[in-house]
Each structure stands twice: as structure tokens, then as C-alpha cells.
Amino acid sequence: MKYTFGKQIGDTAATVRLSAGEKSRMRAALLARMHPEKEKIKSAVKTPMAIPSPIVLGDADMVSPASRQPKGRVKPKIYVAPEPSFGWFSFATFRFVPSALALFLIVGSGVTYAAEGTLPGDTLYPLKVNFTEEVRSAFTFSKESEASWKTRRAERRLEEAEKLAAEGRLTADTSAALAGAIGRHTDDARTTLAEFEEGDETGGAVAIGSKFETALAAHEAILSHIVFTGGGASAESGAEVVETVRAKLGQATTRVRGAHAIEAKTTSLMAVEDASTTEMLSASTAASVGVSAVVASRLRSAAEAQIRSMEKTFEGLSNTADADAKVRIETEIAGVQKLFADGVAANEAGNMEEAARLFDESLSRARKAELFMQAELRLNVNLFRGGSIFYGTGEEDATKGSDDSE
Amino acid sequence: MEKEQQYMEAYEKYSDALFRHCFFRLSDRERALELVQETYMRAWVYLEDGEEIVAFKAFLYKILNNLIIDEYRRKRPISLDALLEESEVLEGDIAALRDDASGEAMGLSVDIEKLKGSLAVLPEPYKEAITLRYIDGLSPKEISDLIEESENVVSVRIHRGIRKLREYFEKALPTESKSI
Numbered sequence: 042m043k044y045t046f047g048k049q050i051g052d053t054a055a056t057v058r059l060s061a062g063e064k065s066r067m068r069a070a071l072l073a074r075m076h077p078e079k080e081k082i083k084s085a086v087k088t089p090m091a092i093p094s095p096i097v098l099g100d101a102d103m104v105s106p107a108s109r110q111p112k113g114r115v116k117p118k119i120y121v122a123p124e125p126s127f128g129w130f131s132f133a134t135f136r137f138v139p140s141a142l143a144l145f146l147i148v149g150s151g152v153t154y155a156a157e158g159t160l161p162g163d164t165l166y167p168l169k170v171n172f173t174e175e176v177r178s179a180f181t182f183s184k185e186s187e188a189s190w191k192t193r194r195a196e197r198r199l200e201e202a203e204k205l206a207a208e209g210r211l212t213a214d215t216s217a218a219l220a221g222a223i224g225r226h227t228d229d230a231r232t233t234l235a236e237f238e239e240g241d242e243t244g245g246a247v248a249i250g251s252k253f254e255t256a257l258a259a260h261e262a263i264l265s266h267i268v269f270t271g272g273g274a275s276a277e278s279g280a281e282v283v284e285t286v287r288a289k290l291g292q293a294t295t296r297v298r299g300a301h302a303i304e305a306k307t308t309s310l311m312a313v314e315d316a317s318t319t320e321m322l323s324a325s326t327a328a329s330v331g332v333s334a335v336v337a338s339r340l341r342s343a344a345e346a347q348i349r350s351m352e353k354t355f356e357g358l359s360n361t362a363d364a365d366a367k368v369r370i371e372t373e374i375a376g377v378q379k380l381f382a383d384g385v386a387a388n389e390a391g392n393m394e395e396a397a398r399l400f401d402e403s404l405s406r407a408r409k410a411e412l413f414m415q416a417e418l419r420l421n422v423n424l425f426r427g428g429s430i431f432y433g434t435g436e437e438d439a440t441k442g443s444d445d446s447e
Numbered sequence: 448m449e450k451e452q453q454y455m456e457a458y459e460k461y462s463d464a465l466f467r468h469c470f471f472r473l474s475d476r477e478r479a480l481e482l483v484q485e486t487y488m489r490a491w492v493y494l495e496d497g498e499e500i501v502a503f504k505a506f507l508y509k510i511l512n513n514l515i516i517d518e519y520r521r522k523r524p525i526s527l528d529a530l531l532e533e534s535e536v537l538e539g540d541i542a543a544l545r546d547d548a549s550g551e552a553m554g555l556s557v558d559i560e561k562l563k564g565s566l567a568v569l570p571e572p573y574k575e576a577i578t579l580r581y582i583d584g585l586s587p588k589e590i591s592d593l594i595e596e597s598e599n600v601v602s603v604r605i606h607r608g609i610r611k612l613r614e615y616f617e618k619a620l621p622t623e624s625k626s627i
Contacts, residue, residue, distance in 0.1 A: 047581040047609060049557040054582040056559060057470050058463040059480075067484050071458060074488055075451065382459050389452045 061374045062352040068382070069345065160201050161215040170222075184237035185245050191233050192253040195226035199260040200419075202282045206267040207420040213278045220285035227257070227289045244339030244397075248404065251340075252347070254290075255405040259412040261286045267422055337388055337397040344381055344404035351377070351411040358414050366417075370410065377407045450494050457503040458487060464583060465511050471578050472515050474567040482518065486511045508583075508593055512575075519571070557616070565615035573608030580605045 059067070153173045156165035174194060181187040202219045205211040230253060238246035264286060268279035355370055384399030416422045462483060469479035489510050490500065500506050566574055572594075579590045587605065591598040 046557075046613060050562060050577070050581040050612070051584060053557045053559055053562050054467055054471060057467045059466050059483075063466075063480060064462060067462065067480070067487070068455075068458060070484060071455075071487050071491065075454075075491060382455075386452060386455055386459075389455055 061371070061378045062356075065345075065348060065352070065378055065381070068385070072385070160205055160210070161218060162205075162210065162212075184233065184241070185243075185249070188230065188233045188237045188246065188249050191226065191230035192249060192256070195223060195230050195253075196256055196260070198222045198226060199257075199264070199286065202279070203260065203264055203267060203416065203420060206264065206279050206282075207422060211268075211279045211282070213281070216278045216281045220281045223282065224285050224289060244336030247336055247397075247401070248340055248343035251401055251405055252343070252408050255408045256412060257286065257290055259409045261290055263413065263416045263420075263422065267420070334393050337393045337400060340397050340400035340404060341384065341388065344384070344400045344407065347404050347407040347411070348377060348381060351407040351414070354411050354414045354418070358418055361417070370414065373406070373410050377403045377410065380406065453500075453503070454487075454491060454494060457490070457507065461504055461507055462487070465507055468508075468578055468583050469511060469515065471563065471566050471582055472574060473518065474563060478518070482511060482514045485514060505589070505593065508579075508585075512593060561616060565612055568615060569608065569612055572604055573611060576601060576604035577608040577612060581609075 152165070153168060156168040156173060159166040159169050174197075178187075178190060178194075181190050198219055202211065202216070202223070205215060205219075234246055234250050234253070238250070261283070264279070264283050268283055352374065355374060358370075359367065380399050380403035384396050384403060387393075387399055388396035465486060466479055466483045469482050470476060473479055473482070486507055490503075490507060494500060566578070569577065575594065576590065579585045579593065580587070585593070587598050587601045590605075591601045594601070596604075
């Protein structure tokens with residue numbers, strides 16, 4: 042019948058919709074149109090934070106005071122942040138060139154560059170941790186960049202442990218060494234974060250802390266998966282690292298981060314969120330932090346950036362992932378989008394606590410999804426495979442079989 | 448503030464539907480994205496000027512529909528060959544249309560490619576009527592308000608449009624249609 046045919050058309054057509062990425066990009070464009078001032082501030086704030094690797098020259102604009110210090114003094118005592126409006130370009134002005142060059146020569150030279158990709162046990166690995174990373178640490182001039190770098194440093198150790206475990210090269214010795222380093226760097230990062238949080242009104246500490254704790258939980262899951270499904274030897278030698286990460290997760294005491302770690306442990310990535318638990322935890326989080334509009338706005342831009350990054354990772358993955366995994370990832374991405382959209386709505390409605398909670402949650406879930414995808418890309422670990430028990434807690438991984446290891 | 452909220456709600460609520468509509472009208476995903484964004488931009492400008500939007504859905508459809516009409520006008524007349532090629536309908540198939548193949552009795556399998564291809568060759572204003580009626584699920588009354596034609600005209604267009612579309616479906620891929 043005609044009606045049936047028409048309905049068929051409608052049902053078929055209904056599968057056509059904006060992709061998560063398209064929808065968020067368009068939303069961003071509309072928001073930018075609605076709040077042109079806000080967008081400007083946001084991008085200005087974001088610039089100094091985006092320091093993904095020690096080789097990035099963008100940092101060089103922060104080096105200038107050092108170059109005027111007496112020889113041998115690398116870290117200046119006082120550093121006045123450059124005007125945000127200068128952003129990236131300040132490093133192009135003349136007086137910055139020598140220091141930019143110096144940093145490039147130190148950190149960007151061939152040997153240190155080669156050392157970047159090394160793992161514990163490699164010849165150049167000590168250069169990476171004792172030199173490149175130390176130099177990099179010396180070039181953090183605000184609490185924020187320091188906290189950001191320290192969390193990154195802890196994550197670098199976790200990534201190394203994963204890589205080694207995935208390649209079956211994780212010995213008891215390296216496991217112990219990495220466990221020690223992870224413990225140290227995590228503590229270090231948390232201390233700095235706590236200090237940063239103290240006088241911070243920008244919400245930056247909350248955003249970095251939230252990302253970091255999510256990353257810890259995700260790495261714990263990835264590591265557990267590799268170690269405990271990889272067979273006997275690796276399970277034994279890797280156990281120490283996994284134990285350390287779990288212990289560190291359990292120690293998350295500070296407000297936001299504590300809630301996150303528990304949340305990450307108790308809720309699975311792909312499962313439909315247990316609304317009551319999540320909401321309860323997050324609500325208490327938001328309340329205790331004393332959320333202001335500034336924090337909400339900061340979390341919003343952090344979440345936005347993270348979501349974009351997650352989508353990009355997904356694009357990179359989409360060729361290799363199997364259909365089932367793709368559906369799971371897409372579902373998760375859509376979920377994150379929804380959270381973020383709800384956050385935007387709450388934000389516009391002036392409900393800042395709710396907005397901050399939603400942005401925080403979408404930031405955290407986007408980060409987690411991205412890390413899982415990256416693990417799949419980097420390590421060929423299929424975390425999204427159908428029937429995987431992977432989204433549960435690490436303990437389950439330990440007890441269940443190794444269906445996913447092949 | 449309230450205005451913004453309503454606007455963003457309208458974005459979450461209708462952007463997919465508007466995109467879908469535009470996608471089938473233009474058979475061009477990228478262009479559809481642009482027009483949908485433009486639609487929302489214009490709605491915002493309208494709000495910014497202090498105007499009120501009472502019915503967002505109808506308002507947005509109205510803007511989009513105007514944009515699509517502009518788009519048609521701006522574009523050179525599309526060659527049928529190009530359309531046929533794009534939709535993978537062979538000329539021979541069209542000639543081989545069997546009048547006796549009663550659409551009513553056939554269960555057609557409808558997939559997205561076929562739908563897109565068939566709609567691409569369906570002439571305006573039938574395409575508009577069919578898209579609004581079956582893809583957007585608007586009532587003939589709503590369509591009539593939107594395109595400013597009488598309900599009677601709308602009904603006739605829907606009726607003829609669906610018949611034509613059926614024909615395309617049956618012609619395009621006769622092997623895939625199977626009896627119930």
C-alpha cells in the first residue's frame with residue numbers, strides 16, 4: 042500500500058543523520074556565532090596549555106626570562122606570563138629567537154629525538170627520562186603547565202608499561218622500575234595539582250585533575266587487559282605495575298579526582314550509565330568543588346577539545362576497527378555528545394553546577410574512549426571487541442579467560 | 448538566556464531532521480550541512496534582532512526551504528544524464544519500465560542508496576512534497592502552510608510523487624523487488 046511504502050521511505054531515511062562530529066562542529070560554530078567574545082577568550086586561554094610534546098617550540102615564548110638569567114641558571118625564579126593576546130606569535134619576535142633555538146637544540150636534537158620513542162631497557166631510555174624530561178620539567182613556569190606536564194609524565198610511564206607488556210617484553214625488573222616511577226610521578230602530579238587547585242579560580246586544576254584520574258583508570262584497565270590476558274609470564278611480571286596503578290587509583294583523595302576514580306572503577310565504559318551512582322558521585326563532586334561559572338566554562342572548553350580529539354582518533358581508527366567495535370564506539374561518542382549538549386543547555390540555563398558536572402563527565406568519558414581507541418591503534422589491543430568483558434573492573438579481567446588475546 | 452536555551456534546544460531537537468530533509472532534497476551531504484548551519488545562523492540573527500520565534504520547527508523548515516529554493520535557482524539546470532549516472536539508474540532500465548508491474552502488490556526493499564537515487568531523479572515539486580511528507584513526517588496541512596500551497600495541491604503532489612517514486616524503485620532495481 043502507498044502508506045506502507047511511504048512509511049518504508051521514512052524509516053529508511055531516518056538512518057540519515059548528522060554524525061556526532063558534524064553535530065558538534067556545527068554546534069561549536071553556532072556557539073561561536075552566539076558568543077563571539079567568549080570564543081576569543083577561550084582560544085587565548087587554551088594556547089599556553091597545548092603542549093603535547095617536549096619538542097614543541099610553542100613553549101619557547103616562555104623561555105625568554107631564562108635567556109636573560111646568568112649562565113647556568115635554567116629555571117627563572119620569577120616568571121611573568123606573556124599577555125594572552127600575544128599567544129603563539131610572541132616567539133616569533135626577535136628577542137625570543139635565541140632561547141627558542143637553544144631549546145630546540147637541547148630537546149629537539151637528533152639523539153634526544155631518537156630517545157623519545159624508547160622503552161625501559163633500551164640504550165637511549167635513560168636519556169629520555171633523565172635528560173629530555175628533566176629539561177622539559179625545567180621549562181614549566183606556571184603551576185598549571187607544571188601540573189599538566191607532571192600528569193603527562195606519569196602517563197608516559199603508563200604507556201611505556203603497556204607497550205612493553207603488549208610486546209611481551211615486560212620483565213620483573215622493568216615492571217618494578219616502572220611501578221616505582223609511576224607511583225612517584227603520580228604522587229608528584231597530585232601534589233602539584235593540589236597546590237595549583239589551592240589558588241586556582243580558573244577551573245584549570247579541575248580540568249587537568251579530571252583528565253588525569255580518568256587516564257589513570259583507563260590505563261589501569263588497558264594494562265590489566267594486556268597483562269592478564271597475555272599469558273602466564275607477563276601476568277607475573279606485569280602484576281607489580283598493575284598493582285601500583287590500582288593502589289594509586291585507590292589513593293585519589295582530592296575532591297574531584299576521588300570521585301572520578303571511584304566512578305571509573307565502578308561504572309563500565311560502554312554500559313548504559315547507572316544513573317543513580319554516577320549522578321550521586323558527580324553531584325557530590327560538583328557541590329564540594331563549589332562550582333562557579335568560570336569552572337563550568339573552563340570544563341566546557343576542555344571537554345570540547347577532548348571530544349574533538351576523541352572524534353579525530355576515531356577517524357583514524359575507523360579503517361581498522363571491526364563493525365561491532367565501531368558501533369560500540371559510536372554509541373559511546375553519541376553518549377558523550379549528548380552529555381555535552383545537556384551541559385551546554387544547563388550552562389545556558391544558568392545552572393552552573395549541573396553544567397560543570399555534565400562537562401566534567403563528558404570530558405572524562407571522552408578521554409577514556411580516546412585512550413581505549415589509542416590503545417587499539419598503538420598496541421593492537423582490541424578493547425572494543427564484541428563480548429569482551431573488558432569494560433568491567435580489572436578484577437574480572439584477571440579471573441576470566443583470554444578470549445581477546447588472539 | 449531563555450532565548451539561547453530555546454535556540455540550543457531547537458538545535459538538538461531538529462538539526463538531524465533538517466539535515467535529513469536537506470540531504471534528500473539536494474543529494475549532497477556537504478551542501479546539506481552548510482545549509483542547515485546557515486538555517487540556524489539565520490534563526491539566531493532573527494532572535495538577536497529581538498524577534499520572537501513561536502514555533503521553532505516550522506520556522507526552521509521555512510528558512511531551510513527558502514535556502515533550498517535559492518540553491519536550485521543558483522545552480523545550473525542539472526543534466527538528467529548526470530543525475531542518472533549519479534543514482535546509477537540506467538537509461539535502458541527506465542525504458543524497460545513495465546506498466547503492468549503493479550506497485551501495490553510488490554514489497555519493495557527500500558535501501559538508502561536506492562532511496563537517494565530515486566529521490567534525486569524525482570522532479571520538483573514532487574520531491575519537496577514527498578520529502579516533507581514521508582521523510583520529515585509533516586502532515587499535508589503543515590506542508591501546505593510551509594510551502595504556501597493549498598492542501599489540495601499538496602495532496603495531489605504527494606499522491607503523484609509517491610507513484611513516480613515507486614516506478615523509479617521498480618525500474619531501477621527490478622531484480623531486488625520481491626513478492627510478499
